[in-house]
Amino acid sequence: MAVQVTENTPTVALGPAAALSCRECGQRFPLGPIFACQECFGPLEVAYDLPSGDPESLRKQIEAGPDNIWRYAPLLPVPADVADKPNLNPGFTKLVKADRLAAELGVTGGLYVKDDSGNPTHSFKDRVVAIAVEAARAFGFTTLSCSSTGNLAGAVGAAARRAGFQSCVFIPHDLEAGKVVMAAVYGGDLVGIEGNYDDVNRFCSELIGDPLGEGWGFVNVNLRPYYGEGSKTLAYEICEQLGWRLPDQIVIPIASGSQLTKIDKGLKELIALGLVEDKPYKIFGAQAEGCSPVSTAFKAGHDVVRPQKPKTIAKSLAIGNPADGPYVLDIARRTGGAVDDVDDEQVVDAIKLLARTEGIFAETAGGVTVGVTKKLIEQGVLDPSLTTVVLNTGDGLKTLDAVAPTSGPTATIRPDLDAFRAAGLAR
Amino acid sequence: MAVQVTENTPTVALGPAAALSCRECGQRFPLGPIFACQECFGPLEVAYDLPSGDPESLRKQIEAGPDNIWRYAPLLPVPADVADKPNLNPGFTKLVKADRLAAELGVTGGLYVKDDSGNPTHSFKDRVVAIAVEAARAFGFTTLSCSSTGNLAGAVGAAARRAGFQSCVFIPHDLEAGKVVMAAVYGGDLVGIEGNYDDVNRFCSELIGDPLGEGWGFVNVNLRPYYGEGSKTLAYEICEQLGWRLPDQIVIPIASGSQLTKIDKGLKELIALGLVEDKPYKIFGAQAEGCSPVSTAFKAGHDVVRPQKPKTIAKSLAIGNPADGPYVLDIARRTGGAVDDVDDEQVVDAIKLLARTEGIFAETAGGVTVGVTKKLIEQGVLDPSLTTVVLNTGDGLKTLDAVAPTSGPTATIRPDLDAFRAAGLAR
Numbered sequence: 001m002a003v004q005v006t007e008n009t010p011t012v013a014l015g016p017a018a019a020l021s022c023r024e025c026g027q028r029f030p031l032g033p034i035f036a037c038q039e040c041f042g043p044l045e046v047a048y049d050l051p052s053g054d055p056e057s058l059r060k061q062i063e064a065g066p067d068n069i070w071r072y073a074p075l076l077p078v079p080a081d082v083a084d085k086p087n088l089n090p091g092f093t094k095l096v097k098a099d100r101l102a103a104e105l106g107v108t109g110g111l112y113v114k115d116d117s118g119n120p121t122h123s124f125k126d127r128v129v130a131i132a133v134e135a136a137r138a139f140g141f142t143t144l145s146c147s148s149t150g151n152l153a154g155a156v157g158a159a160a161r162r163a164g165f166q167s168c169v170f171i172p173h174d175l176e177a178g179k180v181v182m183a184a185v186y187g188g189d190l191v192g193i194e195g196n197y198d199d200v201n202r203f204c205s206e207l208i209g210d211p212l213g214e215g216w217g218f219v220n221v222n223l224r225p226y227y228g229e230g231s232k233t234l235a236y237e238i239c240e241q242l243g244w245r246l247p248d249q250i251v252i253p254i255a256s257g258s259q260l261t262k263i264d265k266g267l268k269e270l271i272a273l274g275l276v277e278d279k280p281y282k283i284f285g286a287q288a289e290g291c292s293p294v295s296t297a298f299k300a301g302h303d304v305v306r307p308q309k310p311k312t313i314a315k316s317l318a319i320g321n322p323a324d325g326p327y328v329l330d331i332a333r334r335t336g337g338a339v340d341d342v343d344d345e346q347v348v349d350a351i352k353l354l355a356r357t358e359g360i361f362a363e364t365a366g367g368v369t370v371g372v373t374k375k376l377i378e379q380g381v382l383d384p385s386l387t388t389v390v391l392n393t394g395d396g397l398k399t400l401d402a403v404a405p406t407s408g409p410t411a412t413i414r415p416d417l418d419a420f421r422a423a424g425l426a427r
Numbered sequence: 428m429a430v431q432v433t434e435n436t437p438t439v440a441l442g443p444a445a446a447l448s449c450r451e452c453g454q455r456f457p458l459g460p461i462f463a464c465q466e467c468f469g470p471l472e473v474a475y476d477l478p479s480g481d482p483e484s485l486r487k488q489i490e491a492g493p494d495n496i497w498r499y500a501p502l503l504p505v506p507a508d509v510a511d512k513p514n515l516n517p518g519f520t521k522l523v524k525a526d527r528l529a530a531e532l533g534v535t536g537g538l539y540v541k542d543d544s545g546n547p548t549h550s551f552k553d554r555v556v557a558i559a560v561e562a563a564r565a566f567g568f569t570t571l572s573c574s575s576t577g578n579l580a581g582a583v584g585a586a587a588r589r590a591g592f593q594s595c596v597f598i599p600h601d602l603e604a605g606k607v608v609m610a611a612v613y614g615g616d617l618v619g620i621e622g623n624y625d626d627v628n629r630f631c632s633e634l635i636g637d638p639l640g641e642g643w644g645f646v647n648v649n650l651r652p653y654y655g656e657g658s659k660t661l662a663y664e665i666c667e668q669l670g671w672r673l674p675d676q677i678v679i680p681i682a683s684g685s686q687l688t689k690i691d692k693g694l695k696e697l698i699a700l701g702l703v704e705d706k707p708y709k710i711f712g713a714q715a716e717g718c719s720p721v722s723t724a725f726k727a728g729h730d731v732v733r734p735q736k737p738k739t740i741a742k743s744l745a746i747g748n749p750a751d752g753p754y755v756l757d758i759a760r761r762t763g764g765a766v767d768d769v770d771d772e773q774v775v776d777a778i779k780l781l782a783r784t785e786g787i788f789a790e791t792a793g794g795v796t797v798g799v800t801k802k803l804i805e806q807g808v809l810d811p812s813l814t815t816v817v818l819n820t821g822d823g824l825k826t827l828d829a830v831a832p833t834s835g836p837t838a839t840i841r842p843d844l845d846a847f848r849a850a851g852l853a854r
Contacts (some may be wrong), residue, residue, distance in 0.1 A: 067494055067519070086526065088786055092494070094547075099513065100591065118545060120521075120786070122824070143854055158786030164527065168852060173839045181827050184834040187783030189852055192839035203842040210844055212853050356614030359515055359547070359585030397549070397824040400608050407611040412600045412619035415630035417637055425595060425616055426639050427570055 012138040017077035020225055021047040023327070031077075033139050033222040043323065044225045046077045048269075055274035059244060062236075067092045069127055069233040075269060076233070077226050078134040087133055088159050090126035091233050093118040095241035095389070100357040101370075105377050109248065109386040114238055115360055121182075122395035123316075123363070124259070125155040128230035129219055133163045135226035136217035143168055143216045144188075145207075147200040150179030151316055151398065156219055157186035168216075170200050178398070231259040235266025238389050239276050246276050248386035251284045251373045253365045253393055254294050254339070255317045257324030260285055264331045283331050284382065285339035286372035288312035288347060288364075294325045298332060298339035305329070313344045313402045314364040316394060338381050342371035350374060351396065351403055361396030369393075439565040444504035447652055448474040450754070458504075460566050460649040470750065471652045473504045475696075482701035486671060489663075494519045496554055496660040502696060503660070504653050505561040514560055515586050517553035518660050520545040522668035522816070527784040528797075532804050536675065536813040541665055542787055548609075549822035550743075550790070551686070552582035555657035556646055560590045562653035563644035570595055570643045571615075572634075574627040577606030578743055578825065583646055584613035595643075597627050605825070658686040662693025665816050666703050673703050675813035678711045678800045680792045680820055681721050681766070682744045684751030687712055691758045710758050711809065712766035713799035715739035715774060715791075721752045725759060725766035732756070740771045740829045741791040743821060765808050769798035777801060778823065778830055788823030796820075 012031050019028040024042025035044055051058055051074050058074065065071030069091030070083040083089075094115045102111035119126040129152070136144055144160040144167045146152050153169040160167035167188030171180070172195065184190045193200045207213040208222055219227050239246055246267060252260045264283055270276045287295045290312030297305045305325030310318035322328070332339050342350070347364055350371035354360050362370065373390050376382040396403070413419040420426070439458050446455040451469025462471055478485055478501050485501065492498030496518030497510040510516075521542045529538035546553040556579070563571055571587040571594045573579050580596040587594035594615030598607070599622065611617045620627045634640040635649055646654050666673055673694060679687045691710055697703045714722045717739030724732045732752030737745035749755070759766050769777070774791055777798035782788050789797070800817050803809040823830070840846040847853070 089521065094516070100588070118547070120545070121788070122549075122822075154788075158782070158788065160786070161527070161783050162786035166854065168837075171836075173836070177831060178824075178827055180836065181831045181834045182788070182824070184836065185779060185782045185788055185823065185830050186786055187779060189837040190835075191847075191850070191852065192836040193842045194839065195842045199842045203847075206844055207847065212844060212848065215854060352612060352614060355585070355612045356588050359587070359589035359613055361548070361581075361585065361609070361612055395549075395824070396612065397605075397609070397822070400605055403612050404604060404608045407608045408617075409598075409600070409607065409611065409619040410595075410616040412621065415620045415622045415626045417633055417639060420618075420630075420634065421639065423618070425618065427593065427642060 013079050014077040014135065014138055015073060015080055016048045016050055016075065017046050018049045019047045020044040033217065035222055035224045046225055046229050050075060050269065050273060058273065059275055062240065069130060069230070072233055072236045075236065076131060077229055078131060079138070082134055085134070085137070086163050087130050088120040088126055088162050090119040090130050092237060095238060096358060096360065098358050101354060104353065104357055105374055105384070107377065107384045107388060109384065109388065112389045113354070113358060113360060113392055114234060114389055115392050117360070117362065117392060117395035121155045121158050122398065123151050123155065124231070124234065124393040125152050126159070127233050128227045129155045129159045131230040132217065132219035132223040132227040133159050133165070135223050136165065137163070139217065141215055141217035142166055145169055145204070145216050145218045146220050147197070147204045148183070149197050149315060150175055150183065151394065152220065153183035153190065157183055157188050160188055161186050170204055172196055172200055228258045228262050231262035232266030232269070234391065235263045236270065239267070239270055242387070244276055246279055246281045247389040249282045249284065249382055249388040251286055251369050251388070251390045253317055253369050253391060254285045254287050254322065254328055255319045257294060257322045257328040261324050261327045261331060281335060282337040283335045284337040284372070284376060285328050285332055286369040287339065287341040288314040288317055288368050289341045289343040291318045291320055292341040293320060294322060294328050295339045295341040297325065298329055303329060313399070314347055314368050316363065316365045317368060338376060340372050340376055342368060342375055346371040348402055348406065354392070360392060362392040363394035363396055363399045364402050365394050366392035367402070440506050441504040441562065441565055442500060442507055443475045443477055443502065444473045445476045446474045447471040460644065462649055462651045473652055473656050477502065477696065477700060485700065486702055489667065496557060496657070499660055499663045502663065503558060504656055505558060506565070509561055512561070512564070513590050514557050515547040515553055515589050517546040517557050519664060522665060523785060523787065525785050528781060531780065531784055532801055532811070534804065534811045534815060536811065536815065539816045540781070540785060540787060540819055541661060541816055542819050544787070544789065544819060544822035548582045548585050549825065550578050550582065551658070551661065551820040552579050553586070554660050555654045556582045556586045558657040559644065559646035559650040559654040560586050560592070562650050563592065564590070566644065568642055568644035569593055572596055572631070572643050572645045573647050574624070574631045575610070576624050576742060577602055577610065578821065579647065580610035580617065584610055584615050587615055588613050597631055599623055599627055655685045655689050658689035659693030659696070661818065662690045663697065666694070666697055669814070671703055673706060673708050674816040676709045676711065676809055676815040678713055678796050678815070678817045680744055680796050680818060681712045681714050681749065681755055682746045684721060684749045684755040688751050688754045688758060708762060709764040710762045711764040711799070711803060712755050712759055713796045714766065714768040715741040715744055715795050716768045716770040718745045718747060719768040720747060721749060721755050722766045722768040724752065725756055730756060740826070741774055741795050743790065743792045744795060765803060767799050767803055769795060769802055773798040775829055775833065781819070787819060789819040790821035790823055790826040791829050792821050793819035794829070
């Protein structure tokens with residue numbers, strides 16, 4: 001499936017990105033639209049020549065940059081003038097000091113919610129897609145594409161239009177109406193595939209290998225090595241927003257596991273660059289019980305992840321065979337963290353807990369991380385005396401159904417004071 | 428209905444806010460939770476002692492402030508240490524250079540979209556509520572409230588929880604399910620009123636005058652003078668984001684008309700403070716044809732606004748008897764602007780135009796402003812050679828129904844290349 005890289009592959013200018021490197025065998029390849037090692041079929045990731053100068057001047061350069069992910073352009077596979085190109089410019093979302101949530105959970109060391117619902121299409125997907133867009137531009141693609149269960153389709157549709165690409169995205173034909181609208185409104189082609197998400201994925205892989213797919217950049221397939229790097233910006237922002245400090249503990253949702261591994265990569269880069277103090281941090285992974293292959297493996301002490309058939313309301317995390325599962329296990333164990341899961345009822349409770357303490361309405365994935373945080377504190381696994389960051393990766397407006405059955409009016413009354421008094425709502 | 432202000436009314440520290448002043452007769456009152464002049468029943472607004480120093484140092488102070496509306500604290504009715512209090516911290520949303528939209532509309536002088544869907548609950552309401560929260564804190568209120576057709580209820584519910592207030596908000600009992608969920612999920616009391624929005628409003632006015640309402644701050648009633656000032660921040664941000672320049676033309680949606688009048692107030696303050704050059708600007712108002720009382724009065728050359736019974740998909744603009752209508756007419760005429768309207772079909776077309784050119788999915792109110800902008804350019808009323816800013820005040824996720832009937836898959840196919848080829852989607 002991998003595109004052949006030859007000596008004639010054009011050199012592209014993607015800032016500090018030097019090559020693609022195999023995560024398994026270390027073999028390096030020139031930067032190109034490939035995603036699997038031609039030696040061992042391991043996943044490729046971006047290798048960098050990172051800046052080697054004085055940390056203080058790099059820090060100043062970053063702080064003087066734009067209020068979006070391009071402030072970190074010196075650490076990303078993007079051209080130096082990326083901020084001048086049309087792009088949705090996601091990132092630099094709020095890191096909310098969650099004092100009321102902390103009080104409820106008994107956290108005394110400082111609790112923060114990194115709220116990615118503030119991104120342009122209201123999920124962290126805008127970060128990864130923004131980087132894929134710049135890779136697509138560098139490789140001369142004219143059409144942006146993806147396989148998606150909904151959120152990514154919207155993010156790609158929106159980003160493609162801003163950046164001046166055509167787009168054609170693929171979804172299962174029986175998606176919820178709201179997600180279809182979001183994916184279609186940007187006006188690119190939207191194709192319903194008669195089948196489930198696996199069928200959509202298989203079809204996309206076929207298309208990439210066929211002349212029909214020439215000129216197409218699939219953000220989560222042939223552009224995946226670049227796309228994934230977008231998640232590093234979550235690590236950068238968290239540390240910068242903490243005053244260039246590493247958090248002690250960080251709780252991250254797991255779908256494919258890519259986000260968690262890239263956040264770890266980002267934290268390690270900041271240490272290597274001297275932008276933050278080198279000190280231990282613990283990474284915790286959060287899954288929904290109905291799709292908990294990594295959590296199950298973690299608790300069983302396994303190194304391999306056994307696929308599951310997902311059944312959970314946290315649909316954006318419902319990947320039963322997570323590609324980066326083994327790497328997640330390694331990171332959680334190496335840093336002294338953990339992976340755990342909560343059931344759907346706990347997910348709903350956690351969405352409401354976050355909403356009623358901090359006024360943040362999270363999508364189900366945010367309920368998973370908050371719910372797992374609560375569970376791990378109760379179990380004594382997370383240390384409440386340490387600085388802790390919890391990720392909310394999406395917006396509650398996209399998963400209204402999860403809370404709708406239990407979120408209604410306190411009372412319905414006639415418009416008069418007697419009726420109000422009778423309802424017992426006076427303070 | 429107005430609370431009596433006596434010599435014993437406590438003095439509150441709301442930064443540069445000096446008094447309340449009647450918009451009609453100029454009578455001044457001490458800062459307090461009142462909203463109508465006790466002499467002539469005219470609307471009250473905040474009068475300031477604005478900073479008198481060197482513009483350059485004020486500009487630097489603002490630029491060094493937080494990435495939200497509190498960077499403008501020296502110009503708002505809030506305490507100087509407002510940024511340290513728990514609040515949703517809205518604002519400093521993106522000003523998007525809309526080159527692809529400009530090309531479609533033939534604008535050559537620079538077209539920008541001020542995209543307020545990036546606020547915490549995804550509408551400009553977060554700005555006005557944030558200011559009302561600080562007023563409520565200053566006046567010692569313990570419960571935040573409002574009458575709402577949905578969006579405001581969510582914004583108040585969220586802000587109240589973050590700031591540590593109780594909340595009780597009132598909505599018509601037959602609201603769409605999605606809006607009810609948004610209003611309820613934050614956990615404050617949500618009361619459905621058997622009646623329409625007018626009945627809800629009447630009931631809230633009764634409650635304010637009754638001992639039952641003691642300690643209650645209604646953001647859009649007894650805190651309205653403070654609440655309204657939040658819209659000034661749109662003017663400040665637009666100018667700062669343009670490099671401390673006034674736009675030549677600005678297109679603003681009209682519901683009550685408050686937002687438009689406060690943006691004008693904000694622009695005039697920036698000129699008075701020397702933060703921008705003193706030069707003419709034109710303000711344009713946008714309504715939906717199905718609720719166009721101000722547009723109708725403007726076109727007829729009237730000074731008074733005749734109420735209408737709203738019937739439009741742009742529900743967040745559906746105020747048939749806009750309180751600030753006459754002031755809007757005055758501003759549009761004084762600045763050389765205009766007020767116009769578009770029908771529901773044009774609203775939907777404009778939402779899609781913005782989505783397919785810039786990747787911004789606006790709520791119906793955003794469709795109204797983009798649609799009216801297009802119409803005014805075609806009519807030669809808006810000058811395409813001038814710098815123009817168009818407001819998007821909310822998020823398309825909240826008004827999915829408007830575009831759902833015409834936003835679906837391009838094709839639905841079997842997962843194979845032959846089916847794809849047959850669908851005619853190959854590039």
